[in-house]
Amino acid sequence: MIIVMNQNATKEQIDSVEKKLLDLGFKTHPIVGDVKTIIGAIGDRRLLNTHSISTMPGVESLVPIMKPYKLAGKELKHDPTIVTVGDVRVGDNEVIVMAGPCAIENEEIYVETAKRVKAAGAKILRGGAFKPRTSPYAFQGLEEDGLKIMATAREVTGLKLVTEVVDTRDVDLVASYADIIQIGARNMQNFRLLKEVGMHKKPVLLKRGVSATIEEWLMAAEYIISEGNPDVILCERGIRTFETATRNTIDMSAIPVVKELSHLPIVLDPSHAAGTWKYVDPLAKGAIATGADGLIIEVHSQPDCALCDGQQSLIPSRFEQLMKELEPVALAVGRKL
Amino acid sequence: MIIVMNQNATKEQIDSVEKKLLDLGFKTHPIVGDVKTIIGAIGDRRLLNTHSISTMPGVESLVPIMKPYKLAGKELKHDPTIVTVGDVRVGDNEVIVMAGPCAIENEEIYVETAKRVKAAGAKILRGGAFKPRTSPYAFQGLEEDGLKIMATAREVTGLKLVTEVVDTRDVDLVASYADIIQIGARNMQNFRLLKEVGMHKKPVLLKRGVSATIEEWLMAAEYIISEGNPDVILCERGIRTFETATRNTIDMSAIPVVKELSHLPIVLDPSHAAGTWKYVDPLAKGAIATGADGLIIEVHSQPDCALCDGQQSLIPSRFEQLMKELEPVALAVGRKL
Amino acid sequence: MIIVMNQNATKEQIDSVEKKLLDLGFKTHPIVGDVKTIIGAIGDRRLLNTHSISTMPGVESLVPIMKPYKLAGKELKHDPTIVTVGDVRVGDNEVIVMAGPCAIENEEIYVETAKRVKAAGAKILRGGAFKPRTSPYAFQGLEEDGLKIMATAREVTGLKLVTEVVDTRDVDLVASYADIIQIGARNMQNFRLLKEVGMHKKPVLLKRGVSATIEEWLMAAEYIISEGNPDVILCERGIRTFETATRNTIDMSAIPVVKELSHLPIVLDPSHAAGTWKYVDPLAKGAIATGADGLIIEVHSQPDCALCDGQQSLIPSRFEQLMKELEPVALAVGRKL
Amino acid sequence: MIIVMNQNATKEQIDSVEKKLLDLGFKTHPIVGDVKTIIGAIGDRRLLNTHSISTMPGVESLVPIMKPYKLAGKELKHDPTIVTVGDVRVGDNEVIVMAGPCAIENEEIYVETAKRVKAAGAKILRGGAFKPRTSPYAFQGLEEDGLKIMATAREVTGLKLVTEVVDTRDVDLVASYADIIQIGARNMQNFRLLKEVGMHKKPVLLKRGVSATIEEWLMAAEYIISEGNPDVILCERGIRTFETATRNTIDMSAIPVVKELSHLPIVLDPSHAAGTWKYVDPLAKGAIATGADGLIIEVHSQPDCALCDGQQSLIPSRFEQLMKELEPVALAVGRKL
Structure with missing residues (x-):
């Protein structure tokens, strides 16, 4: 100092x-x-x-001369953290793709989408049972019914599940279904929620707040790790800037910056960043070439009926095509998909 | 549309x-x-x-052509909302000043500060018992013990109390002590917390998120009002921009914009916006001249011992001086203090 | 360092x-x-x-420990700089108001507006003969014909003139008409233009770039002063942020920050910052209470015919009303208008 | 409308x-x-x-419903514009790399660097003879002497030259040496300069302003094209955000957005965006995978002696390594390098 x-x-x-x-x-x-x-x-x-x-x-x-984080930084731990979710290893050589609809709406569509993303090569299934929505009049999620549908999809496909928790009172419930607990961008500085998931043994997908610096994001990870849970996966999903051509501005340089400052794995969410499915393809390729450890992509078999964020969802056939095109990009930077 | x-x-x-x-x-x-x-x-x-x-x-x-909010906007309610807290009326002709330390540390200092701000003309006493802190290693607040100290200070001074809640599980507890429940900037889109305070009858001080648009802020108010609680006081406390000379950039134009779009009262927090006590004085005057319905100011009798945010606290004698200087500004724009 | x-x-x-x-x-x-x-x-x-x-x-x-500017900062010069323009003193106790249309369109309307703003108490007349416009298809200004019209209005009213230069090749021409040369926000880092106006003896109104930090702004002033011209008036006119409710976000805290770091006077442009005449009144009052040395306000006798920025112009009668209401605010903070 | x-x-x-x-x-x-x-x-x-x-x-x-630009948009011209610079084609299937030092300091070092980047596969040589610098005390460029050194390096290597112009008075001079005229970020809305380069027949590299929206950037291109010069290459070089871990935030999504809205080619400048050579490698790969038509990279044989921006320059051996690693990435997305 x-x-x-x-x-x-x-x-x-x-x-x-x-x-x-x-x-x-x-x-x-x-x-x-x-x-x-x-x-x-x-x-x-x-x-x-x-x-x-x-x-x-x-x-x-x-x-200040020293970084404010200890456990999330490289000072005490140099080796990259590999977060294992069953047989899936996030942060290792393989680029891991998480995919699925934004919200869970009904079992049939959800399981159908799950099968399609599994077939295309995704390893983890996403889906929201508790949805943080800007408007109180918007669909807020199916809650535990949604979690049950996710569990069914896991049974059918063998995919691991990642789903968001938005309330300290629901952490036990969500943890009892999820393989990875997601902390959304709006809750990145909900410190009580961070502590609560820090006390569970489940891996955490920690989205970057829409106006959080990388340092604040690593401090949020520090909250989780300091409670005893080292399995944090960082997720860049776009930051708020003056540009309105995209929903948010994807901060692609966050990938090498995080690799420089931290041992934690980082994945990228091109769907939420762009806000439109049209840009998901180029940004997904760009993220892998830049060094992301994985992607989280919205896929919905009927995006025009989606109760939220349909506009940014890929239909399954586009997702399949994308997965095929991502593989050579991963190979070009010495990784596999 | x-x-x-x-x-x-x-x-x-x-x-x-x-x-x-x-x-x-x-x-x-x-x-x-x-x-x-x-x-x-x-x-x-x-x-x-x-x-x-x-x-x-x-x-x-x-x-979209129509605004997404209904209850927080002027479409259905034209008259300004006046939030009454006992005999204090926020949103009426009188400019209301809330003051006190950021965090509550010990009873003696807190009650002493409370007496001083009361004598200087403040109507509402602030203080944090639950503190959202960027670092897990920073002081997190005295929790219920802090609320008890606040209650003591209320008894001694007659001031009303405003204090923050950060967890849905604590809303009942905080509501049982507070006269106004504060939702902090980091929780402005913690929708579960908004709903929870919406179900109580206590007035809510809703701080603007550090990167929230005014529309998103009014949507957060909509969450609270739509649960049945119409007593929302908006609080501008600075937004995140590229400028680093101040901790945040106070958005002074939010005052007339809110007055144009909403019937809710708006107060300004120059202490958190500026991040240094040196700028509190000019910004407080500017806020009143711009039309703010009130101010919330950090005052601490021993800022160099403050467990958080000491740098932005005024010492009581400066606060007294400021209150004297604010009065003519309020009169100049047709209000009283 | x-x-x-x-x-x-x-x-x-x-x-x-x-x-x-x-x-x-x-x-x-x-x-x-x-x-x-x-x-x-x-x-x-x-x-x-x-x-x-x-x-x-x-x-x-x-x-870095030391500031990068020397001449614009307080290290070498503590006393406030007062820029004198004939008998007008910017930076002294009196708050100076500059007013007039954005662009000059025809002599009759311009002189008429000049008379009205003079009568209302403005000391300096603004007007654009060279307009930087985002679209090549928009009105670009009357150029020298515009300057001649300004000179006529000066003769008729006795007001001093402030007008913008946008090209190094026009500096001599503009300097031969203007009493104050304006550098617009888009040219704040047009370093050749800064040097050129630094070599003239005319005072310079230096607008802050829409995304310039205060340090970069003071460095731009340093360019002018280091060429030998000490008469720089800083002008805050709003910065670019994520908020879209106003055209730009007025950075009101720039006033005390500049007063802390520099000896140069600072004025505020509420018209360009807000982008709508409705917010000019509260922001003008707020600026004076916050400590601005002056204001620059758009006034147009026929704003619905204005070839640019009509939406943010006050009609003369509103400007007269505003000037009356500004006076008590100036008095309340120990200044006169 | x-x-x-x-x-x-x-x-x-x-x-x-x-x-x-x-x-x-x-x-x-x-x-x-x-x-x-x-x-x-x-x-x-x-x-x-x-x-x-x-x-x-x-x-x-x-x-507004229609875009404000006509000539830079796709409404009137659907086919991608290919800017030809001798036998180099920017916007075609081949990814074009421009490289070289930020500023030209002396002939020996410059020609040496030119040979190295040529050998590594660059097609265009960059170098600054007129430098826009934030500080008046910083090195401002060798001016015409710098252009002469560039011409020598072209003679020796056969590389095409790209160099910046910062003053309307220098456009003829710069155009007489350069193969591509660069408009820097700070001059993106120097409309007089845009018009001046629009009246020449030389291709223009138009950098995005640090706080320019993509729409404003395309409007700047419209200025150039509407004067008769259709050969505009857009260059994304990072935008200003709240994040300070990198000098600017590279807006990678600008690549697909520009491809959606415009027929003009787009290249990326990872050196200025990141501000440090360490992140140039991952961002260069990411840009190609995202669909950039080219890169502009700072290379300096003695970065620790560089008179400006040495920190963001690659040494030639790193650049050679990078060029080798970029090739498979280009191939992976169906392009060549």
Whole structure:
């Protein structure tokens, strides 16, 4: 941590900041510049969360040197984390595709879609039983009935299940059905929910908040891991920018940035990012070439009847075609699909 | 709702969209342009949430004409909503100031601060017992013990209490202490929490999400009102932009926009927006002159010991000075303080 | 400047960075932390612009401590700059209002509008003879004919003139008519144009780029001042964010931030920021209460015929009303209008 | 164009808007909804740029249906534009790589770098003789001497040259050396400069402004094409968002969006977007898989001595390695390199 004193800070103010840092257990290194003095402080940054150096007289700003996350970062763990879901390994050489409808509407359509995505090569089946919707008048999901339909589809196809939880009160219920628990973008900083899924043993798919920095996203992962659950899969799904041509702006550079800063696997959701099925194909290819460990893609056998997000769903035949075209891209970057 | 057909849409595609709209109960008005055809559809937009016109062949885009909110908007209710909290009326001619520390740390300091803000003219006392913190290692609040301290301060000062709830499981508890329940920025789209506070009779202070559009914010209010609780106070607290000179960018124009679109009162939080106490004074004055119905300001008697956000807290003497300076500004725009 | 070495940097890499800094004339202060080493470097940051420390092996990042601007900042000049335009003083106690149409369309309407804004209390007349327009098919301005019309209006009313230049080749021409030369938001980083106006003696109104940080804006001012022209008036006119309810988001906190970092005066343009005349009134009041040194407001006697931006123009009678209402706000914060 | 009347618009107001539209030569189709009336207007949108319907009493908003660009869009020209630069064809099946240093510093290093990028497979050589720099104290380019060095490198290697122009006064000079004239991000809305390069016959590389929407970017291309120069290559180089882990956020979805809306070729600049050489490799692969027609990559033989942007430059050996790895990615999506 660097403490930057302002231009007019007095000797007394500088001494008093240094003294406080020493009291907190830091080692200090003042550097007197031509205009300003700065103080280098060596010690555990977490101690500073609970004491305010920044409001002391004469202090201009604090510059952190160490990352605020420990367990999600590479400082303590260098090897990539591979999240295993039965025989599926997310973060290993194989690019894993998760697919399925946004919401679960009825068993027949859902199981039918599940069979199609399985046949095309998907390893994990997605589906929403609890839906966070911007409008209170929109379809909110079938809740436990939806989870039961998912379980049926798993039985029929052997696919693993990923589904979202939106309320701390439902975590046990969702965990009892899901193979991977999803935390949606809107709940990325619902810290109580993060803690709750951190106390379960199920892998967590942690979507990036629509305006979360990568650092905040890794801090959200830190919440989960620090409760004892190391199996976090990060999911980039587009961030909010000024551009309106797409629903959100996919942050493709998040893939190499996460690989640089963290050991956790990262998958990409081109469907929610783009908001239209037309752009799913190029973005899916781009994500794999950029180094994503997997994809999560909306597929619906009757998108024009979909109770939510039909516009961004692929029909099964397009998904099959896409899966065929993704394979050479994966091979071109030394991975398999 | 306007349905824009793309340039190459066939007669059959256009007819088929029109037919679907008619089946859904809409009246339709096709307009054939030189290049594109559009279809005007008259009816309840909410019906369209559950049926996907947008994925039908030949459809380019949908343009909504009506606002998605009903209860939070002015279509059905023109008169301003005045939220009464005992004898305090938010949204009336008087500008209401809420003040107090970010988090509650100990009874002595808290009650002392409460007395000071009361003496300076604040009507409502703020304080956090449950804190949403970016880092799992940061102080998370005293929970029920904090609420008890708040209740003591209310007894001593007569101030009303506003405090945040972050978990659906705590709503009953928080509601049993608070006079106003706060929904924080990070939970603005925690729809389950919105529904839960909608089922209580306590007024709600609804902070704008850091990247929420004003429309999404009003939709969040709609969630609360549609559950039966009409007493929503909107709170602008800064949005996330590219600018880093302030913690967030206060969206001052949200005040007149909300006044144009909604009947709900709006207050401003300059402390969280700016992230530093130095800018609280000018922004507080600016907010009142722009038409805010109130302010929520962080005040702490020992900001350099504050367990969170000390940097953005005013010391009581500065707050007293600010309150004196705010009065002429309120009078200048025809209001009292 | 702080050089942060990465976790795995070798002793040789650290030594070699230190040696390079010393060669460049810096004094160095290495601090060896538990995990990382950092090097404090004392010297003129500008030297580093031309040598890349950041690509040396083992370097993680550079953290600047000093501001990159010298002449626009407060380090060398503490007293506020007052820009004098004849007898008008921008940056002094009086709040200065600039008003007039966006573009100049014909002499009669323009002179008529000029008389009305003069009568209402404006001190400076705005008008565009060279218009930067997003569409090549939109009205691009009357060019020199427009400047002549402005000169006529100055003769008739005695108002000073502010008008925009968009091409280095036109600076002499525009300077020969204008009292204040405007650099528009789209040209804030047209560095050649900045240098050119820096070589004239006319005051410059420097609008903030729609996505410029305050630091970049002050660097643009630095370009002008470093060519010898100290008379820069900063103008906040809204930044680009995700919010679409207003044309741009007015960054009201830019006012106190600029006052903190710079000695230059700052005025606010509520018309371009809001994009609609309805919000000009509250934002103008808010700007003055927040501490702006002036306002620039679009006024047009026939906004429904305006060749550009009619929607954001006030009619003269509303402007007169607004001027009356602004006065008590200015008084409330210790200024006059 | 759809004109949305507000809820309280009177019959007279609606009639008067309709009459005005008819006077302007539009055909009108009013649709009377339950709450609001809208008026569909068929005609040339460009006529409306010069007349303000939006300020007429009772008008709430205008909704454009047609795109504002004609020549840059697909309405009039469906086939992809292939920009030919000698024997190099940008926009055809082959992915074209442009490479070289950011700025030209001396002949020896530049020619050496040119030879290396040629050997590795680049077709076009980049280099800046006129540099737009945020700081007036930073290296501003060698100007004509830099262009002469570029010409020498062309002679030696046979590579085509792309270089930036930043001032209308230099367009003739730059055009006399360059094979492709670059318009940088900061000048994307320097409309005078766009017109000037539109009057030359040289192809133009048009970088996207850091906060420009795709629509604004295509409007900038429209400026160039409408002056008679159809040879525009679009270049995505990252947009400004709240994320600070990368210098800018590469908008990878701009590739399919541009392919959907325009016939112009699009290339990607991973170096400026990422701001660090470490992320150039994955983003370059991702761009090709997503469908980019080319790449522009910074390569410098001595990046630690580079006078600007050394941090984002690849050394030649890394560039050679990257070119080898890009080939299978291009093949995987049916293109060659």
